[in-house]
Amino acid sequence: MPFRGERARLTALYTGLLLLAGALLTGVVYVLVQEGLYASISTAVTTAVPAHRLEQLPSARPTAFPTGMPTAAPASPAPASPGPSTGTGVVPREALAITRTLSDAAESAALDRLLTVSVTVFVCYAVLSVALAWWTAGRVLRPIAVITDTARRLSGENLHERIALDGPPGELKRLADTFDGMLGRMERLVSAQQRFAANAAHELRTPLAVQRAAAEIGLAGEPSAERVARMRSKLIEVADTSERIIEGLLLLAASEQGLKERRPVALDDLAQQTAAALADEAADRGVHIAVRALPLTVQGDPVLLERLLHNLVANAVRHNVPRGHVEVRTGPDTGIEVTNTGPVVPPDTVPLLFEPFRRLHERTHTPGEGAGLGLSIVDAVARAHGARATATANAEGGGLTVRVEF
Template structure:
């Protein structure tokens, strides 16, 4: 049950319990007073003995008359008690229902600040950390909760802003020396008097330099993909898949991997650059972790109003228990962990998972029976 429903039920139950106790107490008091005021047959006879001559009645007739009066009074008292009890119960039910309605309204009013906190948290999670609740009112529990939440948002905002500045500065500081190294190596290798060994060494160092550049680019993309899209637009996954497949056509041909594309419209809302990176990483992963003569199938479409892309490739057999580890940074298949590889830097699927999460997508990866993976991402 919702908290508002539980509070209403608790309030209504407490009111009905208190009302039932009140009805019982009133009933017992009325019954006691009515019983105490009832005449007793023998005492009445003694009090009226002196008047029997005036009434012209014998003792037996007078006693019978008094008993009849007492019986009728008792019946009238019983009817009165029943009427009091029935009326009290009806009033309790009517007022109790009104109290339940009133309790629901009061619970909604009391919980309104919590709804404001929840709405702000949802907006912050979807966009940025700059928004605050700024709840007005007395310094009660809800005001202190809202102020604490605002303080937490302020600290998170400063932390994320510091992280963004650090990533931007680190990327500049790291890319600049790498670019200088690449230029120096290319110049040294192009010298006319450079020997064979110098050219080989330069080629190896350029490969290492390029790998480090890819690593830095991957880390920057991974850090940037943790932020929700600022200006989401409508994007067709079919167009992205066709564009990415054309980009990787030469690499697939060199790896002797046949690329099969089955594109149907799959419109989603998000960051076009991040979605293109997601598809590119899936395709690159499917080509580089494949074998000569293998296949790579790219399928897009719409399933239950959700945009969907699926990339399936042949390749080495992947155990089911290893699938989750493939989406962790610097993890690769075939039992390798944090080891340099000519086929990648171990961030491709981590970036895919991060982009899918910030777009509220559902990512699944299933090992194929004959080897390889089928990775599916569905977007709202």
């Protein structure tokens, strides 16, 4: 209903304020005019028609008053005056009566006219106030209507729309800009979730297809013991891959939900332990790990922080070159920094590596290949701890430098 919304309430408020101001102004003007009107008229009449001229006029006598005009009481003979009045002496009673009568009549007529004009103007002012208040309320609420219409139109398919309110800076302009910012974040989140769901479905479908093919081919005909052993090894390998993917997805979801507990965690000790745990794998790949850990303690979840460091160092080891190296550094100024040698990474692809299932190269399904969740888990754990994860392509020697700044 158009007369039951915020616009109607604002119109009523604006109209009430305008009418109150108009009524007060009209009342003050009427009272002020009434207070000084009689004195002004009396002075004007006395100045315009002096008393000695009133005495000379036939109408100055009491019997000459028109019908309906009040007459003064007969006056007793007055003592002789020094001479005709010039306006500075004593004014005869007949002259005073005429002046008072004329002043009263002029005052009454002027006040009646003033009241009539004031009421007429006030009525016109009231009608104009209602129209002006309705138009003003509509102008004030127009941005809210634009925001409401945009919100009604939004769905998963048109999150790219924005309000883009064109107006001067103010509360409603900031509200519209905040809404546009929220739409941008929602669009990025929905797009990321859609890509994540599609990639997760693809990544999980591949191991299932491999398992089915291995079972169908391996069990076709009369399988030999060697064939069964090879199929068993393949199924275990595929199951391990599926388990790593599911574990990574669960860890990513847990990181996105935030922290359930916080306690002091010494990241320098954790970096030493992680490097020691991956030393054998690094040796098999011909990669050297160097740790330069300065004391660094943060408040957080030790399990998630251990997974963050493990993913950083493991990625640095696995995406490396023979006789390459990995350097792990911690400290109050650097946070966590992991640098490795490896393939040259195009700078424009570096930000994409933090998205789930993103890899520098297409997946080859070789043993030990990751699921593409390492850096996305690092980014989620960092954000859960109020930190920021960034990566930079190394100009010399290839590889990446990943920093987590707390």
